[in-house]
Amino acid sequence: MALQTGLYYPYVHLRDESWAKAAALYWRNLARVVPAGFRVRDNAVVRDLNEGTGFLVNTDPRQAAEAVAPLFVAAVRDNAEALRDRFAVRGRVLAGVAPRLAPTTRSLTGLYPQEVPGELLHALRESGLATLDWRRRTHGSAWVAVDPALAWAYKCAITDELARRTAFTPVTDQVEAHSATGDWTSERIAEVLLDRLAPAVGHEAVEARVAMMAVRCVLPADLRNVPVEKIVRLRTQYADEFVAFAAAVDSAAADVVEVAREVTEHAAFELHLQAAFDLHVAQPLESLRKAINGLKMETISTAFTIKPEATVSGAGLGMLFGGTATAVGAGIAFTALATRQAAARERDALVATSPAGYLLRVEKELKPTTVLRRAVRLVGRTAGVGI
Structure with a gap:
């Protein structure tokens, strides 16, 4: 299946303008997680990329959050003490508020209230892992303040569930230890939060890796200074060539999945990925x-x-x-x-x-x-x- 729609995570807003331009060259559409009622404030570059092309697609996470919440509730209740030792909010500060006693204390981050079903909010607060941030409200509901690592894991799990429901491919511009894809059981959630799980080698969403490698190899170093109009023109004017390119990316990804299905060594996986990329993309480009x-x-x-x-x-x-x-x-x-x-x-x-x-x-x-x-x-x- 040719590249169609990526699913951006963990944020709503695309933070890196150069990454956004590159993504617009290899995704037909880019979906992002936007809870109902959330006010989107895109920067000028992202607005211009989206204008007239419908590049960005907003996806409501409520149903995915309701499916994931019971898994987090189980993980929290089964590992409450260990998680509290690491992620307790007591004595912590909210993002944007200067700490009074401990300047090195890591700040908390906020989850949109519509993303946190009531049962999960109750379990998190009961275990000392969340507090309400009344400085930020949406329709009378306060945002849920938690440790950034816990928020990241929760966003990944929601993204994975959304990807399963939509057949979109998770993609991010953030370099983190764990990806959004995988089997997010309550056991895996606990293992990720408590650092008991080694980072995956990257089997999931291989096509996104190949596509980004391909686009990056032909982009100028100063992509930030490339006018958005040129990106939009490439997206619209060369649609037929894009289809052939997407098919090559699919072939490369299929090769990696087939050959490296059982590979658990990261370096070995990267070699298989590079070999498939060379065969299906780099060599045809040079030819x-x-x-x-x-x-x-x-x-x-x-x-x-x-x-x-x-x-x-x-x-x-x-x-x-x-x-x-x-x-x-x-x-x-x-x-x-x-x-x-x-x-x-x-x-x-x-x-x-x-x-x-x-x-x-x-x-x-x-x-x-x-x-x-x-x-x-x-x-x-x-x-x-x-x-």
Whole structure:
């Protein structure tokens, strides 16, 4: 199944503008967890990415939260003392409030009230793992303040449940020990919270890893300075190439899942991932680059070395204007035109049929152009092969 919709977590707002631009180049849509009544305040870049394309999709987590809550209730009640030793809120400070006695005390973070069903809120407060933050209210309900690590685990579990219900792929711009995907039983919840579970090697959501690797390899270093308009144009103008690219990502992900299904060593898994990426994405991209470059050289050579008199149009114009120089110039012009048109058709066929065609479009559109590269591109366009 080709890449369609990613499921962003653990936050509502996309915090990294460069990451948001990159994500817009490999996800057709990006869903995010937005509880009912939550006021979204996107920055200008995210708003512009979403405008006119419907890139972002809001997903209500209430039903997923209701499904996950009993698992957290069981984990809390079975491990109350151990969890309290690590995540007790007593004596802690709320985010944004300066601590009075212990400046090094880690602050608490807030969960939106609609994300925390009543039974879970009761279990957390009863165990000393949550308190109400009345500084932040939604429709008369206070936010639920908890330890950031507990909030992270809860968000991951909700995201996993949402992914199961929607067939979206969890994706995040945050580097953390545990991913949103996996079997979030009450036992696993306790193991994650108490650091008894080693980080997963990354089998889940392999396609998201491959896609990001692919897009990153052709993006300019200063993506933050790339205008949003260029990102939007790439999304809309090259939809066919995107489909071929998504199919290549799927093939690479399927290879990794098949070969590394039982792999538990992180380094070994990364090697399998890189090998699949090289086979299905990197190598086709390099082959396409070489083919396009070779086409340019061949076309330019043909356009400027063929004898203009060999063409009917060249000979006819020579007789019409009665001048050798004029005939030569006209012959070259008409020959170059015919060669350019043929080369353009061949180039378009190469790009359209290659799984890396979309990536080449991204690379050409977004990388800054120096004076030398502009000159080379001008020659390429004259020959009809500039992308």
